[in-house]
Amino acid sequence: MRVLVQNFIGETRAVALGTDDVPLELFIWRDRKIDPASRCGDRLNAILRHIDKGQGLAFLELQTGEEAVFNLATGRTPPEVGARMVVQVRAEAQGDKLAIVKPVEAEVLLPSGITAFDDWIGNLGIATSSVETISLSEENELDAAFETAFASSVTLSGGGVLRIDRTRALTAVDVDTTGRDRNKSGLSVNEAAVVDLANQIRLRRLSGLIVLDLAGAPKGQKAQNLRDLMLGELQTADIRGAKVLAPSALGLMELSLKRTVRPLLEFDPMQCGPQRRKLEIFAEFLRAFERAAVNHRTSTCKATISMEMKHILDGQTFDWMAELSRKYGSRFDLDIEVSQTNPFEIRAVE
Structure with missing residues (x-):
């Protein structure tokens, strides 16, 4: 694995490339004066503005001006409205979904871009010697990786297309078999779709509910094998805590992934x-x-x-x-x- 990085004024962008320089994961960091939104791991001052006991939720205003939410502990007396506290961001805001936070007994901390990049490199498990700073002068593999993450379709190995559409409620993924040549791949079109979708989930930072509309409607052991393959590919992509259901009678495979960082489409x-x-x-x-x-x-x-x-x-x-x-x-x-x-x-x- 190697990493390419570009340092623009107010912004750092990077890509981790795997075998055959396939993009695996993207990094983007903005100066907080450009993008003041809270980020995972930030510890911020907050004021409790509202409590919804029916849903067990507390709504806060962060020092950034954003609204955030945390789950009230069952059986414990909630804080008073107007209470001031320090909270840590567990999931960034995206679309109309609020940031998810948790109260902490700690000081305010806003990590720098350097710290965030070093943490990202550390999580990838690679040495800094594998990091290459590239020129801003021309389009390159880093630009191509962002274009891939922003695209609505991905060509499958052996032919066929994976079409990815984000809606308000979920991410819908369709398997299009047009142009498929089984001789070019040892995998079936559905197996190829599962492998490539796991890679795209990591690259695009997809989370929440994802529904994969498979080719046909696999049943019995074939359906279970596809579920097991998806779980294995997500684990390989270092995506933890995913819930995956075997394909339904209509050929729909449902995945649920924990929300953390903002999806890449939010940067387009x-x-x-x-x-x-x-x-x-x-x-x-x-x-x-x-x-x-x-x-x-x-x-x-x-x-x-x-x-x-x-x-x-x-x-x-x-x-x-x-x-x-x-x-x-x-x-x-x-x-x-x-x-x-x-x-x-x-x-x-x-």
Whole structure:
């Protein structure tokens, strides 16, 4: 296994590559001024705002301004509304789902990007000598890995396609046998789908309820074998605590995975939830502007932006222009185009 990493202004992105440079896992870290959302492992100040005794839930406001929730302990007197406490994030917010936290007797702690990256490398079990920092100048295996994680379909070994669609309630996965050639793979199409889905769960950070619509409706021992294969592949992918049911009479295999980190789609401006769209557009803009500066070291980099983009930039607390100028010199320019529909277009001017 090897790791490729890119260090943009305000953002670090990395990919762990396995055999034949297949992407296994992705890492992304943002400066907290760009993305103030709480993250797994953070310890934050919080104020208890509401208790729902019927559901056994307590709702809090975090120091980030986010709302979070924790389960009340059965048989114990809940804290008073308005109580202040320190909580640790167990699951990040995603979509309309709140962050899940737990009260702790500890000091506030917001790990740095360096700490988060070192922890990620440690969890992968690889040496720092296997980490390679790559240039920002051109598209590479890291960009390709993110594109794979954002794509709605994956080609199966031996042909066929796995189509992955996220809905509000679950992630639906369909096995399309078009173009399948059994001679190109020792696995059946359903076995290939199970193996590849386990890999995609890890790469895309999928969680919650996942339903796999298999080809046909395997029954008896074949159905049980597919369930066992899925459990084994998830374990190989270091995904713990998954619940997997054998395929139903209609050929549907159901999986339930514990929610922890934000799914990768939440970092795609085209597919993220509405509450993250402005953030992701800004992050994409900043990467593109910096990449233009690297590719055109003696040119002025000019961005033509829409009015929407102007409002996004005006709302930033992160001093992105100062950071770009400090690193690459004062050769960045903005031009507002009222009629422009794309958020931004960047070009080099000699």
